[in-house]
Amino acid sequence: MIQETLITTVNLQGEVHIAPMGVHVNKDQCIILPFRPSTTLDNMLKTKTAVINYCDDVRIFAGCLTGRRDWPLLPTRQIEGYYLADTLAHAELKVVRLEDDDTRPKLFCQAVYEANHSPFQGFNRAQYSVLEAAILISRLDRLPWEKVQAELDYLRVGLDKTAGEREREAWGWLMEAIEQHRQGVAA
Known part of the structure; x- marks a missing residue:
């Protein structure tokens, strides 16, 4: 596991x-x-x-x-x-x-x-979405952009339905990093 x-x-x-x-x-x-x-x-x-x-x-x-x-x-x-x-x-x-x-x-x-230190209260789908998007970001140099975009589109559904302030902030950071990566690749 x-x-x-x-x-x-x-x-x-x-x-x-x-x-x-x-x-x-x-x-x-x-x-x-x-x-x-x-x-x-x-x-x-x-x-x-x-x-x-x-x-x-x-x-x-x-x-x-x-x-x-x-x-x-x-x-x-x-x-x-x-x-x-x-x-x-x-x-x-x-x-x-x-x-x-x-x-x-x-x-x-x-x-x-x-x-x-503290009890686990369970994950929401937005937390899962952020974790999966973070994994994608760690592999941007190894994955085709079409796969990354398709995964992000799917993950955004769970994020939009269940995110709190922490998840939205984390998602925003990740999307900024992806945009910077895309601009760097296009340059």
């Missing part, structure tokens, strides 16, 4: 990096597969740690993909690092094994600490 999460890592200077990432969950093990090049990968290889943040605020997902990475953080308990203050739960991880790959290495991780 793949869970859409936010990964927080730190470099050797203690600077925090936040990245949306699908994490493979297999029983008691998490597998993180960042593409190269990746700040998340670099940080995890150096510190052998990471934090999975289970969050329902889709603005953070969209924000990380559109240059908005200044989100409130709190210190972790068992590893050197930070978790998002607005996360529902977090898991502090240690890397236990690496399967190296030129494109997408596999980092096998074990949770050393887990905490629930």
Whole structure:
């Protein structure tokens, strides 16, 4: 199973990096597969740690993909690092094994600490739409524009029917990024 999460890592200077990432969950093990090049990968290889943040605020997902990475953080308990203050739960991880790959290495991780901070109230379709649009944006250089446009048209239906203020703000950020990408490609 793949869970859409936010990964927080730190470099050797203690600077925090936040990245949306699908994490493979297999029983008691998490597998993180960042593409190269990746700040998340670099940080995890150096510190052998990471934090999975289970969050329902889709603005953070969209924000990380559109240059908005200044989100409130709190210190972790068992590893050197930070978790998002607005996360529902977090898991502090240690890397236990690496399967190296030129494109997408596999980092096998074990949770050393887990905490629930707030109950999950459920997703609305707009949150799903923002998450899927964020995934599309992370792959703009690899997908044909017709596919991207068709997906966005479909996702907008759910957004228009169920979005609150947070979802509309996140969607707006993503649409700005897409427009900037299209203008850059056309230039």
